Amino acid sequence: MSILAEVIDRINREMLFLIQPRSQADAAIRTLVAGERLWAVLNSEEGDEEWERRVGELRADLEAFVTQDELGPKYLFLLWPPGDGVWEIRSVRDSPSIRVLGAFALKDCYVAVDLALREELGGWNSQEWKLAKRNTRAVWRQLFPSYNPIISSDPNKVFSGASNGRYIK
Amino acid sequence: MVDTLSDKIPTRDIFYYRKRLKNRVFGQIVKFFTEFHENTGITKKEMAHKLSKHPSQITRWLSNPGNLTLDTISDLLLAAEAELGMVEIVKFSERQKVNYANNLYSEILSATSSSRKKSLQHEVIVISTEKKSVGKIDIFPQPNNEKRNTISVELA
Numbered sequence: 304m305s306i307l308a309e310v311i312d313r314i315n316r317e318m319l320f321l322i323q324p325r326s327q328a329d330a331a332i333r334t335l336v337a338g339e340r341l342w343a344v345l346n347s348e349e350g351d352e353e354w355e356r357r358v359g360e361l362r363a364d365l366e367a368f369v370t371q372d373e374l375g376p377k378y379l380f381l382l383w384p385p386g387d388g389v390w391e392i393r394s395v396r397d398s399p400s401i402r403v404l405g406a407f408a409l410k411d412c413y414v415a416v417d418l419a420l421r422e423e424l425g426g427w428n429s430q431e432w433k434l435a436k437r438n439t440r441a442v443w444r445q446l447f448p449s450y451n452p453i454i455s456s457d458p459n460k461v462f463s464g465a466s467n468g469r470y471i472k
Numbered sequence: 473m474v475d476t477l478s479d480k481i482p483t484r485d486i487f488y489y490r491k492r493l494k495n496r497v498f499g500q501i502v503k504f505f506t507e508f509h510e511n512t513g514i515t516k517k518e519m520a521h522k523l524s525k526h527p528s529q530i531t532r533w534l535s536n537p538g539n540l541t542l543d544t545i546s547d548l549l550l551a552a553e554a555e556l557g558m559v560e561i562v563k564f565s566e567r568q569k570v571n572y573a574n575n576l577y578s579e580i581l582s583a584t585s586s587s588r589k590k591s592l593q594h595e596v597i598v599i600s601t602e603k604k605s606v607g608k609i610d611i612f613p614q615p616n617n618e619k620r621n622t623i624s625v626e627l628a
Contacts (some may be wrong), residue, residue, distance in 0.1 A: 307576070311583045321580060325488075328567035331577040352483055359487030367495045369577075373503055377535045395536055412576055466506055 306408050306450045310336060313446055319414065322365050329370040333411040333462060337365070338442060341403065341418050361401055364394040368413060373466045381456060381471040382436055383427070388452035389439050404439040406452030407461050416442045498537035501545060505534060508552050519551040
């Protein structure tokens with residue numbers, strides 16, 4: 304089974320969920336599929352205003368991956384070590400910033416595995432960051448035991464519309 | 473969304489649309505300045521000088537949608553001898569549906585939609601053979617608190 308067939312299979316089995324633009328006027332330039340935990344957050348029951356704000360903004364930020372012409376390194380960033388193929392999408396606010404962690408199954412097909420609050424992750428070499436990246440790799444292996452994600456530090460090989468800038472620390 | 477003018481808009485939707493607008497405007501601004509720099513070679517330092525700002529301020533403005541205000545958009549464009557064109561306001565009901573999508577996205581959407589339709593048929597058949605009456609079953613679970621599509625099945 305190809306990796307595309309596996310992605311489709313996981314969606315049909317509700318292990319992954321396709322993020323579709325809410326507006327029919329937006330063309331889907333890329334594909335983003337969300338893991339169960341992220342999907343649960345996006346469809347969570349109504350909470351306080353702070354929660355509603357974070358979830359609403361997170362949804363808009365994830366759709367930006369699907370619909371926007373260009374994506375910069377402040378939005379999408381390759382985590383160290385590049386050989387793991389783990390990319391983060393940054394849903395940035397004053398506080399707290401949310402980091403969505405995932406990897407690319409195919410060019411322009413991002414599998415958003417998990418999410419974490421930036422304030423809980425500490426410095427770049429913190430134990431929390433290492434755990435978050437390890438968890439992302441572990442969930443990927445559960446989803447796709449036969450396939451590795453795309454491994455490349457060249458953003459143009461991973462997604463279309465990469466603007467100039469440094470995508471890796 | 474809103475069914476009548478008297479319906480309250482969910483808080484989540486309010487923040488979603490705010491961020492969506494910021495992201496769209498930001499995307500256009502960044503795209504403009506990427507092309508502007510490629511065509512003219514003018515740097516952030518030169519733009520900052522025109523606005524009596526530190527170059528880091530230009531970087532900050534162009535790094536995050538949340539850092540842009542109408543004033544900063546005006547200032548940035550002015551430094552590039554440009555301004556925002558007239559903004560078009562479009563009602564949701566009048567938005568034109570796009571007729572294209574990334575091939576991969578279309579393929580996934582098509583394959584997963586048709587698979588769910590097949591799954592629905594299968595469920596109906598199983599319920600029929602069990603000779604039990606059932607109430608409503610959910611089909612096509614919808615995200616974002618939209619109403620679930622339901623069907624009622626009565627069996628002989």
